[in-house]
Amino acid sequence: MTATTLETTVHPAVAGGLLLEVTNVSIQTPSITSIMFRDPSGEPLPPYVPGSHLVVQYGTGANAYSLTGSGSAPFEYTISVLRVEGSAGGSLAMHELAVGDRVHVSRPRSAFAPAANAKHHLLIAAGIGITPVLSHARFAAEWGAAASLIYCYRPGEGAHVAEARELLGQGLTECHNRGSFQEVLTEKLTTQKLGTHLYVCGPAAFMDSVLEQARDLGWPKGLLHSEAFGAADLDEGQPFSVNLARSGIRLEVPAGVSLLETLEKAGKSIPNMCRKGICGECSLSVLRGAPQHRDLYLSDQEKAENTTMMCCVSRSLDEELELDL
Amino acid sequence: MSIIIDTDAVTAALPERIKRFPFPYSSESYRYSANVEPSRKVVMTEAGEWGGRLLDIDEHYLSDVKERGEVLDRDPSRIQVLPHMRPAVWDAIATLLPAMAEENPDSMSFHREGNNCRWWNGLQDLEVEFTIGDDSSLQGGPLRFLGSQIQDDMVFLDQREDALWLDAGLVTFAADWSLGFDTGMKFHEIHGPVPRVLEEKIVSRAEQFLLRLQPGEQYRRTNWTLTIDRRLDTSTETYPNWAPERGTIADDPALPDRVHLRVEVQHLIRLPHSGAILFLVRTYLLSLADIARVPVWREIVGRVLAELPEDMAEYKGISRYRKAASDWLLAT
């Protein structure tokens, strides 16, 4: 870490990560910008599993973004960020980054890996959801694996379209409206060879609809993969309180504030990484009460047991939870 | 005070094989546990220390890799690679060779540009160039090549449907199991025969731990058994060659020199690019006579063998001679 870094406090989500320099900023579409980071001394960066994300610190916050490369022996990390007006600030801060800026980032985290034994990779993306599946498509191309992509985007808003065309050739289907997308989707979902895995990324409603249709058409759960790109947009939830059994204190968790944030404000340091319910770092033991599980980390069985919860996204069904803390 | 001085004098004179031996017990009784710790953590023992490296190279390096080559020539089934594990094998090469070069800068080096790599191994007087992803660029294929550079056996697990599957490996020094038999099986199925392990939920917890390992993370654990003579290859395939001795060794006056404590240092690595889990299994063998040169070890091993529950001794295949071994160790 150098003395010239402006941000003095390293966000917990990027602690133990890397300090990188912005080496390129390029406009993909009017609302999507790609940002490239490198190690300031030119060292190679850690390789990553296709579909991985990087947590990037901005000011006092941190957000996760998918890496768009294949992850093989990288010298740079590239993310593409959609500008979301009125969001928590992450996307706007990313759009202000300029060449030469230094940022704290986490090590790449894998939460949307390709299935190694898939006979065919059917990739489905809407809008900015292209970023992790582009990474999959590159990996498939490098290893000669079969892949196809349905890419749904508004005209003029297609990030990485040229790369997708080059990588997938005939395997790419571009859709610009719901009707044509639905047609292609139905056709693809009903004509796949045995052993095809499906990967979908985009807004939550889009993913839900694709996954539901696949299940209705008899796709087994093990073949379906989704990257919850919009997971940050969880609803505010109801306020609740927590009783910390070992510390003997009680805290109120207001709507719109996570349990993790509430605990941090109260001076508790809880290990955490993704703050999106994906990584499993922020696990807490529940002594009493039923959490409202909103994470993607615990298995259904673990959720039903109600003995652990991911405090970065999960809330409470009861008015009060008692935690082993 | 005088005891401490004596001990120091004794350990100073010990050969490397004893000083660097990964002594596996922390108390005088042994049970299975999820004894996992971060890799490369140095452990101090009564005789010296071990564990500072991911890939340990010792005095047996050249003979071990030679022996592995001979086993593979005789029995190619000791290498298994289901087709979808090719990227994982190359990922292992791109991960392990640089790590080894970093740990042995005087005798090894690794350079990579794009997918073109150059590997120099001064201990083997070997220099090769190869291309990541091109199986024909390494003689015998990438996994056999990697197995000729490290002393460890390798097992690759693929993660899918929230489970782990043994889908590739190179195992020539197995302790009474068979890679060919286990390939394609689930992690859970492979551990089915181990007594106590399933009931105590150790396999599920270990599997959960592995499923959650993030790419690039490296942990390790130890496991142990006994083996007669310094015999690395005790796989199921060669059972007739080594198993009968287990019935006669108890009465053999050469028991202290012939019975070896066999310790496996197993590294558990989530490979950074393929996301596959790699088990490195490095086998160390030290005779009871050598163990006895460290008084504390002599006592602990003697007590562990005497105390071990019968079902565990049976599974480890040592029930017919463990008493003779512990009697010898505990008789002073």
Ligand code: FES
């Ligand atoms: S911080 Fe990752 S699951 Fe909570």
